Amino acid sequence: MAAIQLQGVEKVYRGKVHALRRVSIDVMDGEIFGLLGPNGAGKSTLVKIIMTVIHASNVSGTLLGKPIGDRKTLESIGYLPEHHRFPYYLTGKQVLDHYGALCKVGRKDRITRASSLLSRLGLSGWENKKVGTYSKGMLQRLGIAQALMNDPKLLILDEPTDGVDPVGRREIRDLLAELREEGRAVFLNSHLLSELEMVCDRVAIMVKGKVTMQGTIDSLTVDSRRYEITTLGSIPEWAIELADDVSENSFTLLGDDPSKIQPILDRLRSENIIIVSVQPVRENLEDLFMRAVDNTDAPGAIR
Amino acid sequence: MMQFKALLIDAYRQLSAAKLFWVTVGISALVVVAFGSIGFNSEGISIGFGAYQIESEQLNAGSPWARGLYIGIFSNFLVKIWLAWIATVLALISTCSIFPEFVHSGSIELTISKPIGRFKLFISKYIVSLLFVVLQVAIFCFGIFLCVGLRIGEWNPLIFSAIPIVATFFSYLFAVCVLVGILTRSGITALLITGIFWMLLWSVQTSEVVLNRFVTRFNVDIERFDEGIITTTEELTTIRAKSETDFRIPKLEKRIETYKEDSTEAQESLAKLAPWHMPVELVLAALPKNAQTIGLLNRWLSDPDGFDIGAIMNGDMRAFEGEDVKEFDPTTRGARDREANRRIQEDYESRSLWYVLGTSLLFEGFVLGLASMYFSRKDF
Numbered sequence: 040m041a042a043i044q045l046q047g048v049e050k051v052y053r054g055k056v057h058a059l060r061r062v063s064i065d066v067m068d069g070e071i072f073g074l075l076g077p078n079g080a081g082k083s084t085l086v087k088i089i090m091t092v093i094h095a096s097n098v099s100g101t102l103l104g105k106p107i108g109d110r111k112t113l114e115s116i117g118y119l120p121e122h123h124r125f126p127y128y129l130t131g132k133q134v135l136d137h138y139g140a141l142c143k144v145g146r147k148d149r150i151t152r153a154s155s156l157l158s159r160l161g162l163s164g165w166e167n168k169k170v171g172t173y174s175k176g177m178l179q180r181l182g183i184a185q186a187l188m189n190d191p192k193l194l195i196l197d198e199p200t201d202g203v204d205p206v207g208r209r210e211i212r213d214l215l216a217e218l219r220e221e222g223r224a225v226f227l228n229s230h231l232l233s234e235l236e237m238v239c240d241r242v243a244i245m246v247k248g249k250v251t252m253q254g255t256i257d258s259l260t261v262d263s264r265r266y267e268i269t270t271l272g273s274i275p276e277w278a279i280e281l282a283d284d285v286s287e288n289s290f291t292l293l294g295d296d297p298s299k300i301q302p303i304l305d306r307l308r309s310e311n312i313i314i315v316s317v318q319p320v321r322e323n324l325e326d327l328f329m330r331a332v333d334n335t336d337a338p339g340a341i342r
Numbered sequence: 343m344m345q346f347k348a349l350l351i352d353a354y355r356q357l358s359a360a361k362l363f364w365v366t367v368g369i370s371a372l373v374v375v376a377f378g379s380i381g382f383n384s385e386g387i388s389i390g391f392g393a394y395q396i397e398s399e400q401l402n403a404g405s406p407w408a409r410g411l412y413i414g415i416f417s418n419f420l421v422k423i424w425l426a427w428i429a430t431v432l433a434l435i436s437t438c439s440i441f442p443e444f445v446h447s448g449s450i451e452l453t454i455s456k457p458i459g460r461f462k463l464f465i466s467k468y469i470v471s472l473l474f475v476v477l478q479v480a481i482f483c484f485g486i487f488l489c490v491g492l493r494i495g496e497w498n499p500l501i502f503s504a505i506p507i508v509a510t511f512f513s514y515l516f517a518v519c520v521l522v523g524i525l526t527r528s529g530i531t532a533l534l535i536t537g538i539f540w541m542l543l544w545s546v547q548t549s550e551v552v553l554n555r556f557v558t559r560f561n562v563d564i565e566r567f568d569e570g571i572i573t574t575t576e577e578l579t580t581i582r583a584k585s586e587t588d589f590r591i592p593k594l595e596k597r598i599e600t601y602k603e604d605s606t607e608a609q610e611s612l613a614k615l616a617p618w619h620m621p622v623e624l625v626l627a628a629l630p631k632n633a634q635t636i637g638l639l640n641r642w643l644s645d646p647d648g649f650d651i652g653a654i655m656n657g658d659m660r661a662f663e664g665e666d667v668k669e670f671d672p673t674t675r676g677a678r679d680r681e682a683n684r685r686i687q688e689d690y691e692s693r694s695l696w697y698v699l700g701t702s703l704l705f706e707g708f709v710l711g712l713a714s715m716y717f718s719r720k721d722f
Contacts, residue, residue: 052721087451087721087722090451090455091454091455092450092451092454092455092721092722093721093722094719094721110457110458110459111457112457113455113456113457114457116455118451118452118455120448120451120452120455121448122447122448123448123449123451123452124446124447124448124449124452125449125452126352126355126356126449127359128355128356128358128359129352129355133355136348137348137351137352138452138456140344140345140347140348141345141348141349141453141456141457141458142456142457143344143345143457145344185452
């Protein structure tokens with residue numbers, strides 16, 4: 040079942056600024072979905088529309104099977120906004136209790152969950168300290184704990200690892216993987232491509248308010264898969280003619296079928312050319328991202 | 343309900359984290375202690391727990407006016423000066439940033455993404471934000487209640503009526519503060535605009551009071567002079583019936599002439615003021631009537647023995663005597679002043695709760711309606 044199913048989302052601000060142009064996205068239960076794009080691409084706008092923080096100019100679709108904008112559905116969604124600010128006068132425990140109560144979580148559950156989440160996110164010992172004394176990374180962890188207070192079926196995190204140290208990032212990745220194992224859907228909005236690549240099952244790349252690519256990383260990079268063959272010494276003429284790309288002492292053959300390169304390797308060996316390495320190569324998320332951005336010029340919304 | 347309770351607890355935590363809240367509580371406590379230091383003994387009034395003694399035959403432990411004085415100090419001075427001015431200013435300073443902080447980027451997303459409608463969230467937040475004033479006034483009234491009970495033996499629950507009255511008075515201003523606060527997201531701007539609005543209200547109310555005073559006074563003058571013409575004419579007729587050469591006749595004729603001139607003058611002045619009075623009254627009818635709202639407390643706590651410290655402070659010592667006195671000559675300046683004051687007081691006291699509270703709350707509702715509409719439609 041689709042946790043998020045959006046069709047033709049549009050947002051036009053006053054002054055005819057098109058922040059989103061017919062965006063369609065599907066996020067399935069039990070998957071981690073990453074939304075990436077340059078600054079000003081409209082990622083946060085899309086997240087805010089899902090969370091009813093911003094009103095869309097046009098939207099159709101569902102959230103956990105209910106129409107977008109249904110308040111009751113929000114009881115089952117956890118949300119961490121970008122650059123969130125907790126009231127400085129509250130302690131970590133009070134923050135969780137407050138936002139838990141706003142999500143209609145019962146008092147007993149709030150107490151149990153707050154204690155368990157603080158421990159799970161490495162904030163034990165800080166629960167009774169004012170959030171004004173927390174570091175950025177700690178506030179980010181607390182934000183994630185806040186988003187999990189209502190035991191959500193869908194978790195929407197906007198830059199969750201912003202300001203978190205490498206150890207913390209790894210812990211958050213592990214946590215997200217655990218949530219996926221539990222069957223929850225996670226929607227991640229992040230600039231950190233390597234982070235997304237490590238945890239996301241599927242991604243969408245948004246540029247200038249449009250989703251330009253969407254799918255699994257494997258499916259998006261299928262056209263870029265190739266074998267890079269490096270030899271000792273010069274590459275024979277016949278290999279250069281077959282190659283899709285050639286450098287000083289290596290050449291590339293597009294495709295992901297290993298049986299297709301065997302005759303080439305056999306011929307190289309028969310000609311006593313020493314093969315240093317045969318490496319399957321594919322684009323990483325960063326390459327994919329850069330390709331998507333380069334194809335659409337500069338980032339930002341369109342007037 | 344759970345969400346409202348969460349917002350209420352949050353409001354309390356926000357208040358208790360604010361130093362100004364505790365400063366105001368501290369000053370309130372000092373005011374209550376000062377009030378409690380006033381007592382009555384057989385010789386008169388003691389101040390400062392007996393440090394000073396004012397001897398009085400009228401105001402002492404056995405006097406029926408002791409109650410009027412004690413309650414009068416509360417409703418005329420402590421409520422009107424401390425609660426309605428100083429504590430309100432402190433409350434506005436303390437609460438002006440509640441809504442700008444609430445709608446601050448990074449903070450508002452956390453709240454409006456929760457399963458609570460925006461209108462409900464806005465109204466709930468508004469109501470819990472009045473907690474500052476409600477708590478302050480409740481603590482203050484409880485202290486006053488104890489003082490009055492212990493000092494004069496009257497355990498008067500009407501003292502607690504100051505809580506809704508002052509909270510309502512404050513809410514007229516706070517509604518404007520909230521509207522400006524969410525439009526500009528600046529606590530300082532909200533405070534400044536609210537201050538200006540308060541001054542505007544004060545100006546309109548003062549204009550209405552002054553115009554009303556003059557209009558009432560001229561009406562009394564016309565009435566009294568016309569009555570004077572009738573009674574003097576009757577007197578003149580009686581005298582003339584006895585003797586056409588009575589020495590009092592020229593004097594009475596002169597008096598009638600003077601009455602006529604004064605009546606004409608008063609009618610001309612009234613005609614000049616009347617066109618201003620009605621528009622100012624209409625403007626005031628549409629605006630919150632904060633002075634009259636606070637004045638409700640005086641009505642409810644008025645002394646059954648007729649002791650009115652407010653009137654005494656205005657120089658009307660007859661209020662001290664507590665009974666109607668037959669005027670020797672109703673056309674004298676003093677008699678006309680007293681009658682005008684009596685009518686003005688009667689006029690304000692006869693204004694219905696609908697007029698005082700209803701129209702003020704309508705204005706507040708309109709301002710809050712604008713604010714909530716903006717809040718509900720805004721893309722944060």
